[in-house]
Amino acid sequence: MNEEINHFAGDNDPDRMLQKKKYRTPDGVPADIVMFTLTKRERKTVTKTLPIRELKVMLIKRKSWPFAGKWALPGGFCQENESIYDAAKRELMEETGVDGGHLEYLGVYSRPGRDPRGWIISHAFFALVEEWMLEHRQATDDAEEVGLFTIEEALYKLELGFDHRTIIEDAYRRIQEQMLQTTIARQFLPRHFTLSELYQVIQSVVPDFEEPNFIRKITSTRSRKGIIEEVRDEEGNPLSSNQYSQRPAQLYRFTDLRPRLSIYT
Amino acid sequence: MNEEINHFAGDNDPDRMLQKKKYRTPDGVPADIVMFTLTKRERKTVTKTLPIRELKVMLIKRKSWPFAGKWALPGGFCQENESIYDAAKRELMEETGVDGGHLEYLGVYSRPGRDPRGWIISHAFFALVEEWMLEHRQATDDAEEVGLFTIEEALYKLELGFDHRTIIEDAYRRIQEQMLQTTIARQFLPRHFTLSELYQVIQSVVPDFEEPNFIRKITSTRSRKGIIEEVRDEEGNPLSSNQYSQRPAQLYRFTDLRPRLSIYT
DNA sequence: GTAATAGTGTCTGTTAGACATTATCGA
């Protein structure tokens, strides 16, 4: 607490303060974004089937010092007239050309020496975007190379700049947690979806999620059925889709309900 | 991304960079700590009974500009040679004189104009400390007034400086979430505790947690009994305590197990 | 028909939730 009191050396005039600082201040506060997307790839089979989905992370290849030639997270410096979240939103907009999507704060990375340019405190976010949103950038901005990588590639095969490997690890842990504890799965699904699609989305983010009775459980237990609901047309007939299967499957959508989880209940 | 590239204007020498920055940088990056404690008050009854527990938050009364005379969270500025977490730990140590305790990152507060001293980006933490740890400060540091308040007092009765009301709201939400989803209850309990004590601790942080069959549920269901275990002596006899009741109650301790929660399972 | 995915029937053992009952000890 004493630091705070003395930091500005008793000067009570905010306008003159900036010239009188006694302590070193950070050299920059960027927002870095771990952009996740779920790629869809058609399977070449005879009959209808679900596309293969795979979780990917978007990285850029740096052109200048530091870490030139290495892969890193997209990011940009925060400015005085915006919050860190604003900076992240702006950055996301610049990368995708789209305003929407899920953007969530991940944490702060401030280990001394993490950035050779000086005292740079980075704020990490993760975003869930659709695959087509990333094509925007590849088309409009040819200054830097853009790549989509699986988590394994990003973590174990690529040389990453800064402490971005740590950030991606943390982001991966967090998206897995959120996938099971919230309804962010909706970000990777159309508004109406089948339960197989939902199950597949969950599994592509959390590979060891296995629930043999998934459909039964989510539709027939009082405590869980609330988070999704059947889609019906104007007359109240259930809507179904046979886009991915011979037999049509019931369509569902997420409700606004969010159950409260507890280890004790 | 372009910001990042241009930020240092192509200068590749880190030593000279600080003099050549073209953009304004933050004026300070403090760590503010929401210190929670659970006070224990003996009940004056004839027979043995559990003490009354109440969640409190520790605030200090500011002596100087800005917000002189208002209550605020304890905090201190982060220095160049430490991480934000280090700064928070240092601050916690200064306030309590103790090194341990639970300290967890809460988030960043960076709304422009939030601090009249300039561009100040605050990082909030929350800590769980024992009541006696706060007496240290009251004894050794008489420069500023220290107070322990209930959440209701802090949020609705006090005039708080900065955006600290928002921070306390967020911290309260978070500690409630963590109380139900993790085993942070252990921070407020002795190493060995009775199930009534555990139940009471949970309830004092999450008042609307009600589980009439709490004891039954936590001891007899396979999925939940793993997080705690009975305490036994060397011969394997169960240990119990009649500190708070006539009939002795079985003592338990937390295990290291942490169940994975999911809205789908 | 066959293949492929959607969805239900059925069975057993476990859990939830409510309420009554017994246990242990101090005063």
Added chain:
DNA sequence: TCGATAATGTCTAACAGACACTATTAC
């Protein structure tokens, strides 16, 4: 003895988990 808290008994309905079975469509 009574009073207070700890812990178990008991009963019904709901749920979990496994596996077999039926349903709907494309080809």
